[in-house]
Amino acid sequence: MRAKHRHALPGFGLTLGVCLAYLGLIVLLPLAALAWKSASLGAGEFWAIVTAPRALAAYRVTFGCAALAGLVNLVFGPLLAWVLVRYRFPGRTLVDALVDLPFALPTAVAGITLTALYASNGPLGRALEAHGWKIAYTPSGITVALVFVSLPFLVRSVQPVLEHLEPDVEEAAATLGAGRLTTLWRVVLPTLWPAILSGFALAFARALGEYGSVIFIAGNMPMVSEIAPLLITAKLDQYDYAGATAIALVLLAGSFATLLALNLLQLVTVRRRSAGSA
Amino acid sequence: MSAPRLASNALRDPWWLRLPLLMLALAFVALFLVLPLLAVFGYAFEKGVDFYFASLVDEDARAAIRLTLLVTAIAVPANTLFGIAAAWLITRFSFPGRGLLLSLIDLPFAVSPVIAGLIYVLLFGAQGLFAPWLAAHDVKIIFAVPGIVLATIFVTFPFVARELIPLMQAQGSEQEQAAITLGAGGFAMFWRVVLPKIGWGLGYGVILCNARAIGEFGAVSVVSGHIRGLTNTMPLHVEILYNEYQRTAAFAVASLLALLALATLALKQLVGWRMRRATPADGTHA
Amino acid sequence: MSIELSAIEYRYRDATALAGIDLAIESGELLALLGPSGCGKTTLLRTIAGLEFPDRGRVRFEGRDVTALSARKRHVGFVFQHYALFNHLTVFENVAFGLRVRGWFRRPRRAELERAVSELLELVQLGEFARRYPAQLSGGQRQRVALARALAVEPQILLLDEPFGALDARVRADLRRWLRGLHDRIHVTSVFVTHDQEEAFELADRIAVMNKGRIEQIADPETLYTHPANPFVCRFLGEVNELPAALHARWTGIDDERVVAFVRPHDLEFSAGEGGARVEQVRDLGANMRVEVRHPALAQPLVAVWERSRFARSGLAPGRSVAVSAQRQVLFRGDAPVDAAERAGNALRDILVTHG
Ligand SMILES: Nc1ncnc2c1ncn2[C@@H]1O[C@H](COP(=O)(O)OP(=O)(O)OP(=O)(O)O)[C@@H](O)[C@H]1O
Ligand SMILES: [Mg+2]
Numbered sequence: 013m014r015a016k017h018r019h020a021l022p023g024f025g026l027t028l029g030v031c032l033a034y035l036g037l038i039v040l041l042p043l044a045a046l047a048w049k050s051a052s053l054g055a056g057e058f059w060a061i062v063t064a065p066r067a068l069a070a071y072r073v074t075f076g077c078a079a080l081a082g083l084v085n086l087v088f089g090p091l092l093a094w095v096l097v098r099y100r101f102p103g104r105t106l107v108d109a110l111v112d113l114p115f116a117l118p119t120a121v122a123g124i125t126l127t128a129l130y131a132s133n134g135p136l137g138r139a140l141e142a143h144g145w146k147i148a149y150t151p152s153g154i155t156v157a158l159v160f161v162s163l164p165f166l167v168r169s170v171q172p173v174l175e176h177l178e179p180d181v182e183e184a185a186a187t188l189g190a191g192r193l194t195t196l197w198r199v200v201l202p203t204l205w206p207a208i209l210s211g212f213a214l215a216f217a218r219a220l221g222e223y224g225s226v227i228f229i230a231g232n233m234p235m236v237s238e239i240a241p242l243l244i245t246a247k248l249d250q251y252d253y254a255g256a257t258a259i260a261l262v263l264l265a266g267s268f269a270t271l272l273a274l275n276l277l278q279l280v281t282v283r284r285r286s287a288g289s290a
Numbered sequence: 291m292s293a294p295r296l297a298s299n300a301l302r303d304p305w306w307l308r309l310p311l312l313m314l315a316l317a318f319v320a321l322f323l324v325l326p327l328l329a330v331f332g333y334a335f336e337k338g339v340d341f342y343f344a345s346l347v348d349e350d351a352r353a354a355i356r357l358t359l360l361v362t363a364i365a366v367p368a369n370t371l372f373g374i375a376a377a378w379l380i381t382r383f384s385f386p387g388r389g390l391l392l393s394l395i396d397l398p399f400a401v402s403p404v405i406a407g408l409i410y411v412l413l414f415g416a417q418g419l420f421a422p423w424l425a426a427h428d429v430k431i432i433f434a435v436p437g438i439v440l441a442t443i444f445v446t447f448p449f450v451a452r453e454l455i456p457l458m459q460a461q462g463s464e465q466e467q468a469a470i471t472l473g474a475g476g477f478a479m480f481w482r483v484v485l486p487k488i489g490w491g492l493g494y495g496v497i498l499c500n501a502r503a504i505g506e507f508g509a510v511s512v513v514s515g516h517i518r519g520l521t522n523t524m525p526l527h528v529e530i531l532y533n534e535y536q537r538t539a540a541f542a543v544a545s546l547l548a549l550l551a552l553a554t555l556a557l558k559q560l561v562g563w564r565m566r567r568a569t570p571a572d573g574t575h576a
Numbered sequence: 577m578s579i580e581l582s583a584i585e586y587r588y589r590d591a592t593a594l595a596g597i598d599l600a601i602e603s604g605e606l607l608a609l610l611g612p613s614g615c616g617k618t619t620l621l622r623t624i625a626g627l628e629f630p631d632r633g634r635v636r637f638e639g640r641d642v643t644a645l646s647a648r649k650r651h652v653g654f655v656f657q658h659y660a661l662f663n664h665l666t667v668f669e670n671v672a673f674g675l676r677v678r679g680w681f682r683r684p685r686r687a688e689l690e691r692a693v694s695e696l697l698e699l700v701q702l703g704e705f706a707r708r709y710p711a712q713l714s715g716g717q718r719q720r721v722a723l724a725r726a727l728a729v730e731p732q733i734l735l736l737d738e739p740f741g742a743l744d745a746r747v748r749a750d751l752r753r754w755l756r757g758l759h760d761r762i763h764v765t766s767v768f769v770t771h772d773q774e775e776a777f778e779l780a781d782r783i784a785v786m787n788k789g790r791i792e793q794i795a796d797p798e799t800l801y802t803h804p805a806n807p808f809v810c811r812f813l814g815e816v817n818e819l820p821a822a823l824h825a826r827w828t829g830i831d832d833e834r835v836v837a838f839v840r841p842h843d844l845e846f847s848a849g850e851g852g853a854r855v856e857q858v859r860d861l862g863a864n865m866r867v868e869v870r871h872p873a874l875a876q877p878l879v880a881v882w883e884r885s886r887f888a889r890s891g892l893a894p895g896r897s898v899a900v901s902a903q904r905q906v907l908f909r910g911d912a913p914v915d916a917a918e919r920a921g922n923a924l925r926d927i928l929v930t931h932g
Contacts (some may be wrong), residue, residue, distance in 0.1 A: 019383055020627040020647055021466055022476035027379035034372045035394050038444055042409035045419050049412050088318045095315040099308060107316070109555045110323045115498070116551035116558075117327075118505025120525040121544040124532045125326045128333055128541075136325075160322055192304055221402025224507035224525070228532065241404040245512060248408065253417055260405045267400045464660035467627055470647045471654040472674035472729055482677065486664040 049257040061258040066234050067243060070259075074240040075266065077151055078219035081158030082212050089166025089215075090208055096167075097174040111168070114161045119224025126157055127228040149231030154239065157225040162215035169211030170204055177203065206281040213274035217267045330548045333541035345542035353519040354527035354543070357435070361510075361523060362503045365442040369499050373450025374492070378484075381458040382466070395451050398444055406444045407512025410437055433515030438523065441509035446502045453495030454488060461487055490565040497561065501554040505547060577638045577732035577765050578603045579624060584633035586619055586789075593619040594630065595789035603638075604763045606756075608776035611786030612812065617769040618657075620786070621735050624767065626650045637733070653726030653764075655736040659718045661710040667721050668706040671696055674729035696724040699758070716747040723755075727762075736768035740775065752779055773813050777801075785809050806911045810838045817844060817878050819900075821907065823914065835914055837905040841866075841881035844902055846892060851899025853878070855892055867892060869900065 050058065061067065096108050114122065130137045130147040137148055147153045177200070185195040223241040231237045238246075240263050247256040303311070335342055345351060376395055380388060398406065413419050414431035424431065431437045465487065469479040485492075507525040514521040516530060524547055531540035579601040586594040593616045601607050609617045622628040624635060626647035635643045642650055662670050669676075671693045675684055684692065697703045700720035710718055719739060726734060739755070740748040756779050759766055770776050776783045777797045784794040785808075793805035804810035807818075821837040824830075846855070846869060856877055859866040865887040868877040878900060882890070892898065907914035 018629045018644065018646070020622075020629075021382050021463060021470065022479065022646075022648075023378055024383050024385075026476075027375040028385075030372065030375040031379055031391065034375075034447075035391070038440070038447060039394060039397060042413055042444070045412040046405075046409050048419060088315070091311060092315050092318065095312055098303070099312055101312060105559070107319055109559045110319065110327075112555055112558065113323050113327065113551065116501045116505075116554040118507060118525045118528075118544075118547045118551070120507040120528050121330060121505070121547050121551075122326065124528065124537075124540060124544060125329050125333075128537070129326065129329055160326070163322065192307060196303075217400055221400075221405070221508075223402065223404050223511075228529075241402050241508065244402075244404050244408060248411065248512060251417070253412060253415070256408055257412065260402075260408055263402055264400075264405060267402070271400050464656050464658065465662055467647070468654065468656060468660040468662075468725075469673065469677070471625055471627070471650075471652060472677065472725065473648055473651070474673070474677040475648065478677040482673070483662060486662075 046257060046260065049253060050261055053254050053258060057254075058258050061255050062262050066238070067240075067259060067262075069235040070238050070240045070243045071262065071266075073151055073154065073237060074220055074263070077154040077158055077239070078162075078216050078222075080155045081162055081219055082216045084155070084159050085163050085166045085215055086208065086212055089163060089211060090170045090204060092163075093167045093170040093174055097171060111164055113164075115164050119161065119222070120228075122160055122225040123157065123228035126160060126225065127153075130156060130229060148229050149233075149237065151237055153229035153231070154226050154237060157229050158219040158222060161222050161225050162219050165215035165218060166208065166211035169214065170207045173204060173207040206277070209277055210274055213270050213277070217270045220263060220266050220270070327548065327552075330541060330545050333538065334545035336541075337538045341538060342542045342545075345539035346546065348539070350518050350522065351527060351539075351543055354522045354524045355546075357438070357520075357522065358504055358524040360435070361439050361442050362500060364439050365446055365503045366496060366500050368443055369447045369503075370450050370492070370496055372447060373452075373454055373495060373499075374488075376451040377454035377458050377488075380455055382463055392455075395448050398446075398448055403445055403506065403508025404512055406509040407441050410440050410444075410513050432513050433517065433521060435521065437513035438510050438521060441513045442503050442506050445506050445509050446499045449499035449502065450492065450495035453491050453498070457488060457491040490561055494558065494561045494565060497554055497557050501551065504550055579733060579765065579767070580634075580636040580639070581620075581624070582634050582636075584620070584623060584630045584635070586616075586623060586628060586630050592789050594623070597633070597789075597791055599784060599791060599794065601765060601767060603765055606759050606766045606768075606779060606781045608780035608783045609767060609769045609786060610773060610776045610783050610812070611771065613771060615786045616789045617771075617786055618737055621654075621737055621767060621769055624733070625652045625654045625735050627654070651729065651731050651733075653729065653731035653734040655719075655722045655726050655734070655739055657737040657739075657741055657769075659710075659722040661718055661721055661725070663710050665709075666706065667697070667702060667708050667710070667713070668693055670710065670721055671724045671728050673725060693728065696728055699727075700724045714747075715743050716751055719743065719751060727764075732765065734764045734766040736766065738769050738771070740770075740772075748775075755779065785812060787812075802906075803913065804838075804906060805913065807836075807838065807908050810906055810908070815841055815879060815881075817841065818876075819874075819878075819902075819905075821905075823907070823918075832909075835907050835909045837902065837907055839902040839905045841879045843904040844878060844880040844900065846880065846890065846898040846900055848891065848896060849899045850897055853898050853900050855894050855896045855898060858887075858892070858894055869898060871900065 053061070092107075092111065096104065096111075127148055128134050130140070130153055132138060132141050132146070132148065134148070137146075140147055145152070147156060181199055181203075182195055185199045186192075190198070221241060223239075223245075226239055227242055230239060230242070232242055240259060244256045244259050244263070247253075247259065302308075376391070380392060411418065411432055414424060414437065415421065416432070418424075418432070431440070465483050466479055469483045474482065505525055506523075507529070510523055511526060511529070514523070514526055516522060516526060518530070522530065524543060528540050528544045528547070531537075531543065579599075581597050581599040584594050584597040586592075595616075597616075597620060609620060611617055619628060623630050626642070626645060626649075630643070633643075634641055637650070647654075662673065665673070672689055675689050675692065678684075694703065694706070697706055700723055702717060702720055702724065705713065705717065705721075710721065713721065719742075723736075723739075740751055743751065752775060768779070780797065782794060782796050783800055785792045785800070787808055793800060793809045795803075795805075800809065801813060804813065810816055817839045819837045819839060820833070821835050823832040823835050825832065846853070846867065852873075853869045853871040855867060856870045857868040859868075861881070864881050864883055867880045867882065867887070869880070870877050907919070
């Protein structure tokens with residue numbers, strides 16, 4: 013008899029059972045339904061649905077706005093992280109806590125608030141439209157909402173790296189005569205890239221699927237300002253389950269590809285780091 | 291985390307760099323975070339205090355609040371139990387398929403809430419896989435409370451597990467092993483050793499899970515059917531009011547949710563602070 | 577309670593930690609597991625405790641097979657290397673833990689429990705610290721709490737994993753003596769892990785020297801030191817000079833030059849004169865002097881450690897030519913010791929250096 017399959021700590025069977033049952037019921041079974049439904053579509057039919065002009069326009073809006081919002085936060089996320097970690101100013105703790113607001117605030121609340129602010133009768137909307145820039149009910153509005161929801165991802169992935177940055181590298185750069193800007197650009201920023209990119213990927217993946225904060229401000233005009241998640245609900249409202257499933261699969265593929273790319277990136281940087289220290 | 295040494299001159303940005311960066315960052319925060327937060331309360335009270343409270347005690351609003359509390363009261367404890375079980379399984383045992391399990395736990399983060407709702411519609415909806423069986427037994431899941439609970443559980447189940455797994459990994463299992471060699475059974479070990487050890491981290495995860503469960507919109511919206519007084523949660527009620535041009539009433543209910551969000555942020559800050567303070571006292575684990 | 581391990585094998589996914597361990601520990605014995613880092617000491621100890629389950633082999637307590645028994649049911653006291661104290665419990669509650677988690681019928685009454693815990697705290701001299709938390713104790717105090725906690729359940733077997741590993745030298749020495757005294761009083765079968773040979777020698781009745789998942793030798797300290805089973809054991813027990821030597825058979829007159837003489841630094845003798853060797857360096861170690869001598873035929877310098885007075889009498893100084901000899905040595909041919917019978921029939925003709 014091999015005793016090896018015993019564990020020193022109790023609870024293996026119980027927790028394994030709980031996890032498998034829970035995951036099976038909550039995740040695997042429903043996802044299997046997704047596969048089942050899409051299998052009921054023929055390949056040609058599937059292709060026709062996912063490449064319909066309205067669907068293509070929806071991908072363009074979804075991926076485009078998500079990328080744009082990610083780029084905005086690519087600048088402001090690390091900036092905010094830097095200010096929070098390195099500067100001392102009154103209200104710093106408050107700002108630090110507020111960064112998580114988009115995580116904590118229900119997306120519908122964010123959605124109606126941003127809409128009210130940026131609509132043409134809202135305070136910001138009025139001011140911007142005076143300069144000929146219409147935000148609400150256009151892709152710009154979608155981008156604004158996505159900037160809001162994805163901001164914490166970038167701040168929170170860069171912040172811990174900055175906190176644990178060894179000061180000696182910067183000090184060394186300073187003693188070598190580098191100016192502060194040069195040091196930031198050539199010494200600090202390169203060490204932050206992996207964190208920035210992983211934050212970007214998480215933000216992008218989240219923005220692809222975002223629904224609540226976007227639909228109010230988007231205007232939801234097919235071909236112009238309709239996002240893919242909304243297209244799914246639109247198809248569901250018409251009881252077009254197969255169509256909804258097909259679009260959902262494309263959207264899922266987008267998120268998975270993003271997260272897969274992120275994992276690969278992390279693998280590469282981990283490997284490079286450990287090779288560097290060896 | 292405490293700030294790194296700020297004393298060193300080499301780490302200080304000169305004022306001509308500090309000032310603009312600080313201003314830019316604060317302006318961004320003001321525009322994107324502070325202003326929306328204030329706007330929620332501003333719009334909520336734009337027709338005065340009486341109207342505000344009238345909106346909250348409205349029949350449908352009260353039903354929505356009750357439903358949200360009910361759903362949260364089911365989803366959060368369920369996910370807490372699952373989170374503890376999953377964290378124990380993943381950090382205390384090695385077994386084939388562990389990595390796969392870990393990625394399955396993360397899965398809901400990669401799935402759009404709308405899709406989370408859709409998959410349950412495909413299973414339990416009128417044309418769903420189980421539709422015949424459900425019809426035969428007169429069980430309603432979609433456009434009813436069970437569907438809302440399921441969808442909420444789906445989108446919130448990673449939170450507790452995600453918080454506990456790194457924590458328990460870092461803490462190691464020596465105290466648990468010590469408890470076992472002292473004759474403790476699984477139950478005694480859990481109550482007397484594991485739970486006190488993970489307490490703050492668990493609280494942190496529960497807070498996040500709770501916030502998301504209360505505020506979930508997309509997934510719930512797909513499975514709810516928006517039946518007033520029956521299947522409307524608070525966020526859905528906000529949507530309906532807003533779409534019916536009852537903006538002030540919508541913001542009144544929204545302000546409750548915003549208050550909950552603020553409470554969540556405060557609690558999160560507090561628990562995070564306690565957790566960081568508790569960690570060095572563990573001493574034995576680097 | 578006696579412990580008997582037979583043919584224990586244990587593999588981690590990518591490493592063999594135990595490669596066939598046979599070990600019998602008598603009741604009441606204090607045994608040291610000594611070996612270099614990574615040789616499997618902790619794994620072996622955990623196997624005895626039931627915290628790991630071996631791939632092959634049996635564990636018996638007092639003849640009873642406990643191989644498949646869980647740690648909970650083995651009633652073994654285990655002291656972890658980093659103590660694993662319950663940080664959220666006071667010292668008192670840490671020690672009381674094992675009593676509180678007993679089954680309802682075997683649980684002591686309150687007064688009884690308090691008396692038992694207080695007695696134990698007195699035993700480990702921590703009576704006044706009962707209300708403190710582990711974070712408020714020094715390393716040595718934590719160590720003693722861990723010990724008291726393990727003893728509270730009155731184990732028949734006590735296992736300690738590098739019990740003094742995390743302490744500084746002074747505390748270590750004190751605690752070591754104290755533990756020996758404790759063992760002499762309570763006589764619980766004890767196994768402790770260490771990679772410090774001095775600690776093993778001072779404390780243990782017997783020492784098992786481990787290497788790469790095997791036991792190289794198990795013996796009392798005296799035997800281990802005077803009759804190491806192989807070069808590994810000899811080297812592991814402290815600094816040693818390895819000198820090529822020749823064994824001269826009296827009857828046949830043939831020299832066997834495959835033997836190596838292992839000579840401890842304080843057994844090495846230098847006498848002034850032309851021996852081909854030259855004093856290279858002298859270091860003051862405080863109580864002793866360390867002399868390094870270079871011989872052209874050897875890659876490594878020879879090292880002698882002498883008391884100051886002996887060094888002063890010898891009149892050695894750097895640069896002096898010397899002849900080398902040994903007061904005492906252990907001979908190995910390959911991995912096998914040259915045994916006493918063979919030594920009697922042969923003469924150790926020369927240690928290489930003297931005829932160099
Ligand atoms: N969890 C593990 N996974 C894989 N290999 C392990 C694990 N634990 C130990 N090992 C390997 O098993 C071997 C024996 O380890 P063990 O901890 O028993 O050594 P040790 O003698 O106690 O060492 P030390 O003196 O450093 O504590 C080592 O080669 C080690 O690398
Ligand atoms: Mg060890």
